[in-house]
Amino acid sequence: KQHGNQSLPPGPTPIPVLGTPKYMDLSASTKNFPKLSQKYGSVFTIWKMSEPVIVLCGYETVKEALVNHAEQFSERPIIPVMDLSNEGYGLDGRRWRPIRRFTMTSLRNFGMGKMTMEKRVLTESKYLIQAVSETGGKPFNPRMFLAMAVGNIISSVLFGEHFDYQDKQLEELLSSTSRHLCNIVPVLLRFSVIRQKVVKEKLYLQNFVMKYIKHHKETLKPESPRDFIDYYLLKIKEVEHEMDPDFCETSLLVIVIGLLIAGTDTTASTLKFSLVLMAHYPDVQAKVQQEIDKTTNSLRPPEIMDKPQLPYTNAVIHEIQRVLDLAPTTLFHAVTEDIKFRGYTIPKGTTVIPFLSSVLFDPSQWETPEVFNPGHFLDEEGQFRTRLAFMPFSAGKRVCLGENLARMELFLLFSALLQRFTFTLPPGTERQNSKYLNLNKTEIIASGQICAVPRSLSK
Numbered sequence: 134k135q136h137g138n139q140s141l142p143p144g145p146t147p148i149p150v151l152g153t154p155k156y157m158d159l160s161a162s163t164k165n166f167p168k169l170s171q172k173y174g175s176v177f178t179i180w181k182m183s184e185p186v187i188v189l190c191g192y193e194t195v196k197e198a199l200v201n202h203a204e205q206f207s208e209r210p211i212i213p214v215m216d217l218s219n220e221g222y223g224l225d226g227r228r229w230r231p232i233r234r235f236t237m238t239s240l241r242n243f244g245m246g247k248m249t250m251e252k253r254v255l256t257e258s259k260y261l262i263q264a265v266s267e268t269g270g271k272p273f274n275p276r277m278f279l280a281m282a283v284g285n286i287i288s289s290v291l292f293g294e295h296f297d298y299q300d301k302q303l304e305e306l307l308s309s310t311s312r313h314l315c316n317i318v319p320v321l322l323r324f325s326v327i328r329q330k331v332v333k334e335k336l337y338l339q340n341f342v343m344k345y346i347k348h349h350k351e352t353l354k355p356e357s358p359r360d361f362i363d364y365y366l367l368k369i370k371e372v373e374h375e376m377d378p379d380f381c382e383t384s385l386l387v388i389v390i391g392l393l394i395a396g397t398d399t400t401a402s403t404l405k406f407s408l409v410l411m412a413h414y415p416d417v418q419a420k421v422q423q424e425i426d427k428t429t430n431s432l433r434p435p436e437i438m439d440k441p442q443l444p445y446t447n448a449v450i451h452e453i454q455r456v457l458d459l460a461p462t463t464l465f466h467a468v469t470e471d472i473k474f475r476g477y478t479i480p481k482g483t484t485v486i487p488f489l490s491s492v493l494f495d496p497s498q499w500e501t502p503e504v505f506n507p508g509h510f511l512d513e514e515g516q517f518r519t520r521l522a523f524m525p526f527s528a529g530k531r532v533c534l535g536e537n538l539a540r541m542e543l544f545l546l547f548s549a550l551l552q553r554f555t556f557t558l559p560p561g562t563e564r565q566n567s568k569y570l571n572l573n574k575t576e577i578i579a580s581g582q583i584c585a586v587p588r589s590l591s592k
């Protein structure tokens with residue numbers, strides 16, 4: 134197809150002005166994109182009105198773009214909802230590079246010191262276990278508890294706050310962040326998002342976070358930063374002599390809100406899906422429990438240092454993330470300059486969609502792509518093996534900034550819960566196969582119920 138005098142990848146013919154609206158409906162992308170890819174190949178063009186949008190399919194293609202041409206594919210198109218009030222500072226704004234670098238380093242620093250990230254997660258897992266045990270084995274939807282646990286972890290990291298599970302503030306915060314994320318991650322599209330509402334939620338989040346920034350400024354001790362806001366405030370002081378510093382209170386506010394939105398519902402939904410899946414696959418669950426019992430001797434919750442002794446558990450968590458495919462079209466990318474890719478020309482600024490589903494289900498990469506199979510991540514000796522096509526966090530310069538935290542949360546919370554409880558389907562509910570589970574993810578995450586039957590820990 135000709136766009137100007139350059140050759141774009143092929144694709145369905147756009148309707149003048151409207152483009153290809155059918156294919157811009159991302160909630161249908163898992164259905165539509167494979168068909169388009171079959172017809173036009175692993176790189177094709179769809180149209181958002183009169184703007185071309187390039188879709189990348191399959192492990193080889195996505196890797197070639199995001200990893201081999203990482204720099205060129207590292208830009209973001211402007212997402213109006215996100216751009217509303219961030220004044221160019223957000224992680225998708227013009228100034229993302231230094232802010233992203235700083236944020237990653239500070240999150241990594243929480244791996245050290247008194248209150249390590251692991252300790253924060255382990256502390257929270259106790260509250261979660263308590264809340265789950267109070268359901269007394271009766272059917273319940275664990276979604277809210279999981280969101281509260283994960284919300285508490287990120288708020289402890291960002292501003293040192295732990296909320297009680299009954300606290301209305303936490304509930305408000307969670308529903309606010311979750312409605313925001315729905316705009317971005319189609320599998321989480323449960324609520325109809327009205328623009329006005331988004332603006333209101335944003336204001337709520339702004340006021341909420343501003344209160345903490347104010348309090349932190351008043352109580353900051355430069356020699357002992359307590360959390361992310363403290364680190365950031367110190368950085369602001371360090372660069373305040375600069376003419377137009379990237380680090381200022383506006384960018385702090387934008388980043389903290391961004392982290393709250395990106396860091397809560399993603400992990401909580403993955404955990405929710407994990408528990409329901411375990412109820413549908415009792416053999417897998419029993420094997421995980423056996424491995425955990427053997428390693429921890431039934432007494433203490435699993436820790437990160439146990440991971441090498443828990444290859445099966447680790448494989449199960451990876452396989453859950455693969456089949457969940459939480460962000461099928463990830464966040465949009467854009468190219469930094471005119472580039473040649475696979476014989477085509479993609480003009481500077483063009484939106485690019487790396488279609489992660491097509492990587493996580495790529496038949497050339499997975500033995501049984503459509504089937505839940507922890508064996509994908511195990512070698513012949515039953516040891517854990519990484520797979521290059523495991524990209525639920527995407528890849529390259531824009532790979533999920535919270536990947537380490539998310540993986541730590543998934544491992545610690547999932548294994549702590551399975552150590553204490555056996556998750557079963559409510560009486561009268563039938564077990565389902567991979568196909569059903571694949572087709573009903575949104576429903577399962579939103580409203581699926583399970584029972585948590587306490588296990589008797591021997592010794």
Ligand code: HEM
Nearest residue numbers: 224395396399400403460463464526527531533534535539
């Ligand atoms: C299971 C949990 C999670 C999944 C599956 C996930 C997945 C993703 C994906 C696919 C992207 C887009 C990458 C791209 O553009 O190619 C992303 C971006 C991002 N994630 Fe996550 N994420 C998770 C948890 C978290 C957590 C816990 C945090 C916060 C601490 C977080 C913070 C972010 C941020 C800030 C970005 C934007 C990065 C940038 O634009 O430079 N995520 N995530």
